[in-house]
Amino acid sequence: MDKKETIINSAIELFSLKGYEGTSVRDIAADAGINVAMINYYFGSKEKLFESIVEHRASFLKGVFEELINNKQLSGIEKMDIIIDNTIERKFSGLNFHHIMHRELALQHRPQLKEAISDILLRNVTSIKNIIEEGISNGEFKQVDIELTLTTLLGTIHYLLTSDTLCRKILGKPKSFKPYQNKNLKDRISIYIKNLMRDHLLKK
Amino acid sequence: MDKKETIINSAIELFSLKGYEGTSVRDIAADAGINVAMINYYFGSKEKLFESIVEHRASFLKGVFEELINNKQLSGIEKMDIIIDNTIERKFSGLNFHHIMHRELALQHRPQLKEAISDILLRNVTSIKNIIEEGISNGEFKQVDIELTLTTLLGTIHYLLTSDTLCRKILGKPKSFKPYQNKNLKDRISIYIKNLMRDHLLKK
DNA sequence: TTTAAAACTAAACAAATGTTTAATATTATT
DNA sequence: AATAATATTAAACATTTGTTTAGTTTTAAA
Numbered sequence: 001m002d003k004k005e006t007i008i009n010s011a012i013e014l015f016s017l018k019g020y021e022g023t024s025v026r027d028i029a030a031d032a033g034i035n036v037a038m039i040n041y042y043f044g045s046k047e048k049l050f051e052s053i054v055e056h057r058a059s060f061l062k063g064v065f066e067e068l069i070n071n072k073q074l075s076g077i078e079k080m081d082i083i084i085d086n087t088i089e090r091k092f093s094g095l096n097f098h099h100i101m102h103r104e105l106a107l108q109h110r111p112q113l114k115e116a117i118s119d120i121l122l123r124n125v126t127s128i129k130n131i132i133e134e135g136i137s138n139g140e141f142k143q144v145d146i147e148l149t150l151t152t153l154l155g156t157i158h159y160l161l162t163s164d165t166l167c168r169k170i171l172g173k174p175k176s177f178k179p180y181q182n183k184n185l186k187d188r189i190s191i192y193i194k195n196l197m198r199d200h201l202l203k204k
Numbered sequence: 205m206d207k208k209e210t211i212i213n214s215a216i217e218l219f220s221l222k223g224y225e226g227t228s229v230r231d232i233a234a235d236a237g238i239n240v241a242m243i244n245y246y247f248g249s250k251e252k253l254f255e256s257i258v259e260h261r262a263s264f265l266k267g268v269f270e271e272l273i274n275n276k277q278l279s280g281i282e283k284m285d286i287i288i289d290n291t292i293e294r295k296f297s298g299l300n301f302h303h304i305m306h307r308e309l310a311l312q313h314r315p316q317l318k319e320a321i322s323d324i325l326l327r328n329v330t331s332i333k334n335i336i337e338e339g340i341s342n343g344e345f346k347q348v349d350i351e352l353t354l355t356t357l358l359g360t361i362h363y364l365l366t367s368d369t370l371c372r373k374i375l376g377k378p379k380s381f382k383p384y385q386n387k388n389l390k391d392r393i394s395i396y397i398k399n400l401m402r403d404h405l406l407k408k
Numbered sequence: 409t410t411t412a413a414a415a416c417t418a419a420a421c422a423a424a425t426g427t428t429t430a431a432t433a434t435t436a437t438t
Numbered sequence: 439a440a441t442a443a444t445a446t447t448a449a450a451c452a453t454t455t456g457t458t459t460a461g462t463t464t465t466a467a468a
Contacts, residue, residue, distance in 0.1 A: 003445090017312040021225035025426060035447055040427060099310055105367035106307050108221040114369045122373050147375050148396040152360045156352065159359030163309035165318045169326050171351050192352040199403040207415090229456060239417055244457060251456095415464065425454065434445065 004042050006032045008053055016096035019103060020050060051113065057097050058120045065127035069134075076135030077202060083128055084153065084193050091157050092186055102158070125150055132201070141201045149200065156193060208246050210236045212257055220300035223307060224254060255317065261301050262324045269331035273338075280339030281406060287332055288357065288397050295361050296384055306362070329354055336405070345405040353404065360397060 010032035014023040025046050029036040043049040064086065068079055091098060101117045104110070128150045135141035160167050160179070167179040179185055214236035218227040229250050233240040247253040268290065272283055295302060305321045308314070332354040339345035364371050364383070371383040383389055 019223065019225055019307075019311055021223055022311065022313070024424075026424085036426090037428080037448085038446070041445075046426065102366060103223075103307055103310050105370055106303055107223055107226065109226070111369070114367065118367070118370045118373045121370060125374055145392065145396045145399075148360065148364070148393065151364050151374060152356055152400065155359035155361075155363030156356045157359075158363055160352070160355050162306060163318065163322070165315070166309055166322045166325060169322045170329055170355060188349065189352065192349045195349075196356065196400075196404055200400055204408055228454075230454085240456090241418090241458080242416070245415080249456075409468100411466100411468075413464105413466080415462100417460105417462070419459085419461100421456100421458070423455080423457105426452100428451070429449085430447100431449100432445100432447070435443085437442075438440085 003034065003038070007034065007039060007042065007049070008056060011049055012053055012096050012100065015050070015053070016099040020100075047110075051116075053097075053100070054113065054116055054120070058116070065124070065131075069127060069130050076131060076138070076140045077198060079131045080128075080135075080197050080201070081194055083124075083131065084197070085190055087124065087153065088157055088186055088189055088193075091161055092180055098158075102162075125154075128153065135201065140203075142203055144200060149197075152200075153193060153197070156196075157189060160189065207238065207242070211238065211243060211246065211253070212260060215253055216257055216300050216304065219254070219257070220303040224304075251314075255320075257301075257304070258317065258320055258324070261298075262320070269328070269335075273331060273334050280335060280342070280344045281402060283335045284332075284339075284401050284405070285398055287328075287335065288401070289394055291328065291357065292361055292390055292394055292397075295365055296390055302362075306366075329358075332357065339405065344407075346407055348404060353401075356404075357397060357401070360400075361393060364393065 007028065011023070011028050014027055014031060017023075018027075025039050026036050028049075029039060039046065039049060043052055065083065068074075068082060071079070074082075101121065105114055105117055105121075107114075129146055132141060132144070132146045132149060136143055136146075160170065164179050167173075168175070168177050171177070171185075211232065215227070215232050218231055218235060221227075222231075229243050230240055232253075233243060243250065243253060247256055269287065272278075272286060275283070278286075305325065309318055309321055309325075311318075333350055336345060336348070336350045336353060340347055340350075364374070368383050371377075372379070372381050375381070375389075
């Protein structure tokens with residue numbers, strides 16, 4: 001594998017587990033099995049390594065829902081279903097990177113980085129917004145608060161998956177319960193949010 | 205003011221802005237206007253200072269909804285309204301501390317601390333759970349997924365307030381918009397979630 | 409007023425941090 | 439095969455980290 005890629009993978013892993021400040025370049029080097037100096041050789045600095053990761057994933061995530069928005073076959077609520085499942089899927093699998101982004105967002109330093117991260121997260125937001133807007137204008141949906149509705153969608157999933165410890169406690173599950181590997185939980189969230197969105201969006 | 209209190213206040217402020225690892229004891233000492241050694245003198249270590257903060261607030265937040273649960277005058281949905289406004293109020297004001305707790309939760313070290321934090325957050329969870337359960341059993345509410353419903357309540361508010369940058373972008377507001385000081389936003393969230401909970405909980 | 413405990417300080421401590429250096433090895437080019 | 443560019447290394451660098459020490463001042467009790 002590419003050595004730069006190896007470093008990035010180790011860095012994502014460790015940043016997500018212990019945070020940016022909590023992870024030393026020596027930790028990363030050890031995990032990646034390379035010399036510490038290689039990090040500065042390839043990326044310039046620890047901070048630029050972090051920025052590389054953000055850019056690396058940014059290009060990876062762009063425009064997922066483009067064709068969905070323009071699809072004329074599906075109803076608004078059917079499109080929402082697809083978005084919901086897609087969002088859940090991404091939160092469950094690409095978990096590490098989401099962790100890093102949200103934690104950095106919650107800090108007050110590196111404001112330019114926060115801008116970049118927000119923009120990445122905003123891509124999905126805009127897609128969802130478009131679909132709800134369309135549903136409202138063609139009379140399928142009620143006139144809901146669009147921005148807060150999509151916040152509910154993202155917030156519900158995110159809150160439950162911020163911490164395995166909290167997730168277990170909320171759901172009343174034992175220590176052995178591993179949220180991120182649990183298919184039942186995935187299905188349960190999917191059914192719940194689809195239901196919630198029907199209650200909230202569709203006219204009675 | 206009590207000197208221990210001064211240290212705790214500075215620590216909360218800085219931990220919430222820059223994170224636990226990102227804040228040095230010298231930062232805290234400078235902000236509190238005291239000698240670095242006083243932190244270890246009073247608290248023993250940086251880590252124990254952190255734990256003190258958690259305990260300090262834990263005792264502060266206990267049993268807020270006790271009497272609300274046993275109230276026979278109010279309907280289930282009226283109780284939910286009170287819980288919603290209370291939760292919003294706390295998120296907007298006691299913001300710093302919530303920031304710290306959630307960020308620590310998202311990390312994988314200090315597992316015993318995560319347990320403690322989860323337990324604090326769980327107190328509200330249990331109260332809300334009781335109220336929804338009661339509403340279901342007396343026929344006022346539909347048979348919803350209780351745990352996920354309260355996750356929606358907490359998650360929506362929390363997601364929007366994790367980051368001022370993201371919040372502004374989601375809502376399409378200018379740089380000058382300060383989410384945490386905005387009364388309009390507070391009202392907007394309140395109206396929205398009350399509405400959402402009515403759609404979701406009440407029988408049609 | 410003497411004495412003991414508590415509060416506080418400046419300085420030093422060892423360990424860990426991100427980064428750079430200078431030397432060596434590897435790879436690619438001519 | 440000689441040369442140049444790239445990759446890799448171990449060691450050293452200066453800072454910063456949390457903590458401790460040893461000494462001083464302040465406060466309270468006798």
